[in-house]
Amino acid sequence: MIAPHPETWVEVRPQGLYVVPGGFYVDPLRAVDRAVITHGHSDHARPGHRAVLATAETLAIMDHRIGAQPGQAKQPLAYGEVVRLGEVEVSLHPAGHVLGSAQVLIEYRGSRIVVSGDYKRRADPTCAPFVPVRCDVFVTEATFGLPVFRHPDDRAEIARLLDSVRLFPERCHVVGVYSLGKAQRVIGLLREAGWDRPIYAHGALLPMCALYEAHGVSLGDLRPATAGAKGVPKDEFKGGIVLAPPSAIIDRWARRLPDPVVCMASGWMRVRQRARQGGVELPLVISDHADWDELLQTFDDVGAPEVWITHGREEALMHAANARGYRARALALVGYEDEGGS
Amino acid sequence: MTPFAQLLDRLIYTPSRNTKLALIVDYFRHAPDPDRGWALAALTGALSFPGVKAGAIRELAMRRVDPVLFGWSYDYVGDLAETTALIWPERRSNRAWPTLSEVVERLRTTARSDAPDVIEEWLDPLDATGRWALLKLITGGLRVGVSARLAKVALAEYGGVDPTEIEEVWHGLEPPYGELFAWLDRRTPRPDLEDKPVFRPPMLAHPLEDDEVEGLDFSAFLAEWKWDGIRVQIVARGGEKRLYSRTGDDIGAAFPDVLDHVTFEAVLDGELLVVAGGEVRPFNELQQRLNRKTVTGAMLRKYPAFVRLYDILFEGAEDLRDLPLVERRARLEAFHARTAPQRMDLSAIVEFAGRDELEALRAGARDTATEGLMLKRRDAPYVAGRPKGLWYKWKRGPLTVDAVLMYAQRGHGKRSSFYSDYTFGAWREHPETGAPELVPVGKAYFGFTDDELKLLDKWVRDHTVNRFGPVREVTHGLVFEVAFDSIHRSPRHKSGVAMRFPRISRIRWDKPAAEADRLETLEKLIG
Ligand SMILES: [Zn+2]
Ligand SMILES: [Zn+2]
Numbered sequence: 001m002i003a004p005h006p007e008t009w010v011e012v013r014p015q016g017l018y019v020v021p022g023g024f025y026v027d028p029l030r031a032v033d034r035a036v037i038t039h040g041h042s043d044h045a046r047p048g049h050r051a052v053l054a055t056a057e058t059l060a061i062m063d064h065r066i067g068a069q070p071g072q073a074k075q076p077l078a079y080g081e082v083v084r085l086g087e088v089e090v091s092l093h094p095a096g097h098v099l100g101s102a103q104v105l106i107e108y109r110g111s112r113i114v115v116s117g118d119y120k121r122r123a124d125p126t127c128a129p130f131v132p133v134r135c136d137v138f139v140t141e142a143t144f145g146l147p148v149f150r151h152p153d154d155r156a157e158i159a160r161l162l163d164s165v166r167l168f169p170e171r172c173h174v175v176g177v178y179s180l181g182k183a184q185r186v187i188g189l190l191r192e193a194g195w196d197r198p199i200y201a202h203g204a205l206l207p208m209c210a211l212y213e214a215h216g217v218s219l220g221d222l223r224p225a226t227a228g229a230k231g232v233p234k235d236e237f238k239g240g241i242v243l244a245p246p247s248a249i250i251d252r253w254a255r256r257l258p259d260p261v262v263c264m265a266s267g268w269m270r271v272r273q274r275a276r277q278g279g280v281e282l283p284l285v286i287s288d289h290a291d292w293d294e295l296l297q298t299f300d301d302v303g304a305p306e307v308w309i310t311h312g313r314e315e316a317l318m319h320a321a322n323a324r325g326y327r328a329r330a331l332a333l334v335g336y337e338d339e340g341g342s
Numbered sequence: 343m344t345p346f347a348q349l350l351d352r353l354i355y356t357p358s359r360n361t362k363l364a365l366i367v368d369y370f371r372h373a374p375d376p377d378r379g380w381a382l383a384a385l386t387g388a389l390s391f392p393g394v395k396a397g398a399i400r401e402l403a404m405r406r407v408d409p410v411l412f413g414w415s416y417d418y419v420g421d422l423a424e425t426t427a428l429i430w431p432e433r434r435s436n437r438a439w440p441t442l443s444e445v446v447e448r449l450r451t452t453a454r455s456d457a458p459d460v461i462e463e464w465l466d467p468l469d470a471t472g473r474w475a476l477l478k479l480i481t482g483g484l485r486v487g488v489s490a491r492l493a494k495v496a497l498a499e500y501g502g503v504d505p506t507e508i509e510e511v512w513h514g515l516e517p518p519y520g521e522l523f524a525w526l527d528r529r530t531p532r533p534d535l536e537d538k539p540v541f542r543p544p545m546l547a548h549p550l551e552d553d554e555v556e557g558l559d560f561s562a563f564l565a566e567w568k569w570d571g572i573r574v575q576i577v578a579r580g581g582e583k584r585l586y587s588r589t590g591d592d593i594g595a596a597f598p599d600v601l602d603h604v605t606f607e608a609v610l611d612g613e614l615l616v617v618a619g620g621e622v623r624p625f626n627e628l629q630q631r632l633n634r635k636t637v638t639g640a641m642l643r644k645y646p647a648f649v650r651l652y653d654i655l656f657e658g659a660e661d662l663r664d665l666p667l668v669e670r671r672a673r674l675e676a677f678h679a680r681t682a683p684q685r686m687d688l689s690a691i692v693e694f695a696g697r698d699e700l701e702a703l704r705a706g707a708r709d710t711a712t713e714g715l716m717l718k719r720r721d722a723p724y725v726a727g728r729p730k731g732l733w734y735k736w737k738r739g740p741l742t743v744d745a746v747l748m749y750a751q752r753g754h755g756k757r758s759s760f761y762s763d764y765t766f767g768a769w770r771e772h773p774e775t776g777a778p779e780l781v782p783v784g785k786a787y788f789g790f791t792d793d794e795l796k797l798l799d800k801w802v803r804d805h806t807v808n809r810f811g812p813v814r815e816v817t818h819g820l821v822f823e824v825a826f827d828s829i830h831r832s833p834r835h836k837s838g839v840a841m842r843f844p845r846i847s848r849i850r851w852d853k854p855a856a857e858a859d860r861l862e863t864l865e866k867l868i869g
Contacts, residue, residue: 147407148415148428152469160348167368168361261361270428270470271419272354281355316414323408 003110006137010106010113012331017115017139017310021087021108024053026115029335036090038117039101040065040180043337053077053085055092057100057215061180064211079128095119096130097288098181099212105133114302115139115310120287121294122154125188126181126217132301140298141336142312143289144267147320151267151291157284158189164261164282165239172237172257173282176246176264179205181288183243184212186265187219189286190241200225200237202244202253225257234258250279267291299326311336343468345373346381346442347475353486362488366496370523377442379518382497384479386490388517389446393454394461394480399426402458402465406431423481427474435466440476443518449480501526506543506726513590514540537580541590542609542655542663543726544575547716547733555697558734563717564667565692565700568735569650570625570713570828570842571615572632576649578604579656585614596634597647603684608677611653613689615711616645622711624830626840651678652689652716655724663724670724704738713827714738740825741867742847743768743859746780747820750802752812753787760795761802761814763787764846766822768837770861778856780818781837783864784826789846798849818855823848829867839864 011018016028024034031048038044038054040061045054047066052059056076077083079102082091087109092102095117103116112135119141121130144151165173177183183205190199198221201209209219225242226232238258246264254260264280267287275283290298295317299307306327309317314330321328349369356362366385370378383389403412403426412429419425440448445464452460461480465473478484494512498505503526514535515522524530550558573588583604585594594601597614616623616631627645631637654674655663662670671691678688692715694700704715714737722732745766753762764787767780790798801820808815825847832840839861 146415146418147411147431148419148425150428150470152471164352167364272424273420276355281357281361282352283355316411319410320408 003136004108006108006111006113009108009111010137012333016333016335017331019085019088019106019108022085022090022106024085026104026106027117027336029333034085036085036104037062038095038104038115039098041098041118043335044117051075053083053090055079055100055102058102060211060215061100061208064207065180093131093133094128096121096124096127099127099184099215099217101127103131103133105135111136113137113139114304116141116298118143118289119298120290121298122151124185124288125192126184126212130298132298135302135304137306137308138299138302138304139308139310139331140295140317141289142295142309142314142317144287144291145295145309145313145315145317147292147316149267149270149291150293151270151287152285154185154189154286155193157265157286158186158193161241161263161282161284162190162193162195164263165241168261169239171259171261172240172242173263174242174244174249174254174257174260175284176249176262176266176280177205177243178266179208179245182265182286184209184217184219185288186243186284186286187222188217191220195241196220197240198223200232200240200242202242202248204245204248205243246278296320296324299324343439343442343445343472343476345369346377346384347468347472349381350475350478350484350486351471353488356487359492362492363496363499366488366493367500370496370500370526373442375520375523376518379520379523380442380446382493382519383517384442384484385486385488386493389479390482391449391457391480393452394449394457396422396481398458398461399423399477399481402426402462403429405462423477423483424474427477428470430465430470430473433466437463437467439467439472440464445476445479446518497522497526501528507532509543509726511535511540512543513586514538536659539577539579539582539584541575541577541584541586541592543590544573544588544611545653545724545726545733546728547718547735548728548730550717550734550736555701558697558717560694560697560700560717562719562721563734564671564720565694566652566689566716566718567692567712568714568716568737569613569615569622569689570711571613571622571628571650574612574614574649575655576600576604576608576610576612578607579609593632596631596637598637599642599647600649600685603686606677606681606683607658608654609656610649610651610674610686611655612649612651612686615648615650617648617685618646622648624711624828625842626830626832647685649686650689651686653724666721666723667718668720704736737827740827740843740847741829742823742825743783743864743867744821744850744853744857745783745824746818746855746858747802747816747822748780748782748818750798750814750816757795760799762795762799764798764822766824768859768861768864769856770837781861782835783837783839783861784824784841784844786822786824786844786846789825790849794849821850821853821855821858822846823850829864831868837861837864839868 009020015030015032016025018025024036025032026036027038027044028035034051035049036053037058040058045062051073053075059074059076077092079092079094082089089107091105095101095103097118097120103114105114114133114135119130177186187199200223202225249262261281263282263284265284265286269275269283269285307321309330310333318328352365407429415429416425494508495505498508511533521533525532575586577584583601584592585597587593616627631645654670717734719732745768747764748767749765750761751763753760765782765785767782769778772779802814802816805816806814807817824844826841826844828842830840
C-alpha cells in the first residue's frame with residue numbers, strides 16, 4: 001500500500017490547518033471544536049476551542065493567558081507519547097521555542113507530517129531543545145526567512161549587555177522582552193553569565209515568570225520593578241537590570257528609572273534601521289525563532305522532501321528551498337504574527 | 343576590528359552626547375596603538391579610501407550570494423554595506439580577525455583593482471558587526487554622529503587635560519596620533535610644536551544680545567569694525583608659512599598673493615578680504631576666490647586678496663597669547679610698522695566716547711565691507727574657543743524689503759514633505775514692454791515657525807501654476823518681509839543683485855502683492 005500524500009488529508013481552511021482523518025486543527029486561527037496547540041503564544045493559542053490537546057505546560061500557559069474556559073476539554077500530552085485521534089496518531093516533540101512548545105507529528109496510514117509551530121535550534125536554559133523528527137512533509141514558520149537574519153551567539157549578546165552595565169554604573173538598563181519565553185530566557189542567560197544580583201521585572205512579566213518557576217525553571221532573585229514611594233528606592237536601580245514588555249521601555253513607565261539605557265532583545269534587532277526606529281540604544285539580537293541557516297538546516301535534518309511554510313517571509317525561503325531540491329509550498333495562513341514571540 | 347566595530351555599533355544608536363563621550367573614552371582606554379589612532383581618524387573624518395566604491399561592495403556580494411536573495415534582502419535592509427555584512431555567507435577561515443591598523447595600512451597601499459580581493463579575505467573571519475564596520479569604514483559612510491569637537495573632548499577626558507590643550511596640538515598631528523596618545527598616557531611630554539607652522543585655535547566672539555547692551559561696561563572694551571570677509575590665521579614658523587581658515591583648513595594654495603608677502607616669523611589673526619583700488623570689495627567677490635585648490639592669474643588680478651590684521655599670537659617664537667589685548671595690540675602695531683608687509687594692514691581701532699556714540703556709529707555704518715562692530719575686552723588674554731564676556735560681535739540690524747513669493751521647492755530631511763525653500767522677487771518694468779514683472783532677488787528657507795511652514799506649504803499647493811520636478815511656480819499673491827545683512831551687485835543674477843543671509847522675517851498674509859518693493863528700492867540699499 002502506498003502511503004497517501006499529506007496533501008490528500010491535510011487541508012488549509014479559513015480556520016487554519018485541518019487534519020481531515022483526525023477531525024482537528026493545528027493552531028487554529030478561530031475557535032473550533034478540536035484543536036492541537038503547539039505553544040502558548042497568543043497567535044497560536046487562541047480562546048474558545050471546545051477541546052484542546054497540548055503539552056501540560058502549554059495548557060497551563062493558556063489557562064494563565066486566556067483564563068479558565070468553562071466546558072473546555074483539555075488533554076495534556078507529554079513529549080513522545082502517542083495518542084490516537086480519529087484515524088490518525090498524534091505525538092508531540094520539543095520545538096525549543098518556549099516552555100512547553102511542541103512540534104506535532106501526525107501519522108496517517110504510514111504518511112507523516114510534522115507541524116512545527118514556532119521553533120529554534122539554539123540551546124535555551126528555559127525549555128527543552130528541538131528534536132528533529134523524520135517526516136514526509138515538514139510544516140515550518142519563516143519569521144526570519146531572509147538570509148540577512150543570522151542570529152549571533154546569545155551569550156555574546158548578554159556579554160554586551162553586561163559590558164554596558166559595567167560602563168554605565170549610574171544608569172539602569174531596561175530590556176524590552178516578550179512576556180512568554182524571551183523574558184525567562186534572558187533571565188536564564190544572565191544567570192548563566194554569572195549575574196547573581198536581583199533582576200527587576202515589570203509587573204506584566206511576573207506571573208509568567210512564576211509559572212516557569214512552578215515548572216522547575218529557576219530564575220533566581222527576581223523582584224517587581226515598582227519604583228517610587230511604595231516600591232524600590234530609585235537608587236537601587238542604578239547599575240541594575242530591569243525587564244519590561246517592549247511597549248513599556250520607551251513609555252512613561254520607564255521614566256521612573258534612573259537614566260535608563262533602552263535595550264531590546266529580539267531577532268529583529270539584527271537590522272539597524274529597525275532597531276533605531278524603536279528608539280533602542282542597545283539592541284540585543286536574541287531570538288526564539290530559527291534564523292535563516294537554521295531553517296534550511298532543519299529541512300535537511302528532518303529529511304522531508306517537501307516543506308510547507310505557514311507564516312513569515314515565505315518568498316525567500318521557498319526560493320532557497322527549491323534551489324536545494326525541496327518541494328516548497330506557501331500556505332499563506334493569515335493571522336500568525338511576526339512579533340508574537342520573536 | 344572587534345573593539346572598533348563594537349564602538350561604532352554603539353555610537354550609531356546613541357543620541358546622548360555624554361554617552362557617546364563615555365563610549366569613546368572607554369574605547370581609548372582599551373584599544374591598543376595604533377588602532378585607536380586610526381579609529382580617531384575615522385571618527386573625525388580624517389581617513390578616506392577613495393579607491394573603494396560602493397559598486398565594489400555589491401560586486402563582492404555577488405561573488406557569494408544568490409542575486410535574487412540579495413535583492414530581497416537589500417530591499418528589506420535598505421543599506422548596501424549592512425545588507426552585505428549581514429548576508430555574507432561565512433566560509434571557515436583560519437585567518438585571525440584583521441586589526442583596524444592592518445585594514446587601514448593595507449588598503450592605503452592596495453591598487454583599486456585589487457581592493458575587492460583584499461576585502462573578501464577580511465570578510466570571512468569577521469562577524470556581522472565586524473563586516474558592517476569594515477564596509478562602512480572603507481566606503482566612508484560611518485555617520486555615527488561624532489564631530490571632531492566631540493572627539494577632542496573625549497581625548498581631553500581620557501587624558502585628564504583641558505580641551506584647549508588638545509586643540510593646541512591637534513593641528514600639528516597626524517593619524518595614527520602616536521605622539522598624542524603617548525602624551526595623554528603620560529609616557530612623554532606634550533608634543534612640541536614650537537617650530538612647526540601649526541594652526542592655533544582661535545578666539546571667538548559671542549553675539550551681543552540687545553538685553554546685554556544696557557549692562558555692558560563699554561569703557562572696558564576696544565571697538566573695531568566687524569569686517570565682512572573670512573577669518574584667517576597667518577602662520578609663519580621655522581621657515582614655512584601657511585594660511586589657515588577659522589577651522590584650521592590650509593587654504594594657502596589659493597592665496598599666493600597673500601603668502602608671497604609673508605616674509606616674517608609670526609602667527610597673526612585677521613580677516614581675509616578682496617581689496618582693489620584701496621577699497622574693500624563685497625563679499626561675493628571674495629567668494630570667487632574661496633574653495634579653490636589653485637588660482638589663475640586673471641583671478642589674482644581681478645580679485646586681489648588682502649588681510650586686515652587684528653591680533654598677534656606669536657612674534658617669532660614668543661607666545662604672546664597670555665598678554666592682555668592692549669599689550670598685544672601695541673606689539674601688533676610695532677610689528678606691522680617694522681615689517682611693513684604688503685597686502686596686509688591693521689584693523690583700525692574705532693574711537694568712541696561712550697555707548698551712545700558707538701551705537702550711532704554702528705547704526706550709521708552701511709558700508710558693504712562691515713557687518714557691525716567687534717568689542718574686545720582690553721585686559722583679556724587670547725583665549726582659544728568662545729570664552730564668555732571677552733569678545734562680542736555687535737552686528738548692525740538687518741535690512742528688510744517686501745518681496746513676492748515666486749517659486750517654492752521641497753525641503754530636505756524632516757522637511758522633505760514640505761515646500762519649504764522659497765524664491766521671491768521684486769517688481770520692475772519689463773525692459774521692452776514696460777509692463778510690470780517680477781524678477782527673483784533671493785531665496786530663503788528659514789525664519790518661520792513649524793506652524794507657519796504648514797500654512798505656507800498649503801498655500802503653495804493651493805496656488806501652484808506650474809511644476810518642475812521638486813519646484814512649484816505659484817501665483818503672485820503672497821508677500822514676505824525678507825531680512826538680510828547686506829545686498830550686492832551680482833552680474834550672475836537676472837536681477838543684478840544678491841542678498842547676504844536672506845531670511846523670512848514676517849509673512850505678510852495681508853499685503854497685496856502689487857504693493858511689494860521694487861527692484862530700484864533694493865538697488866538703493868547696495869552699500
Ligand atoms: Zn508564530
Ligand atoms: Zn511563538
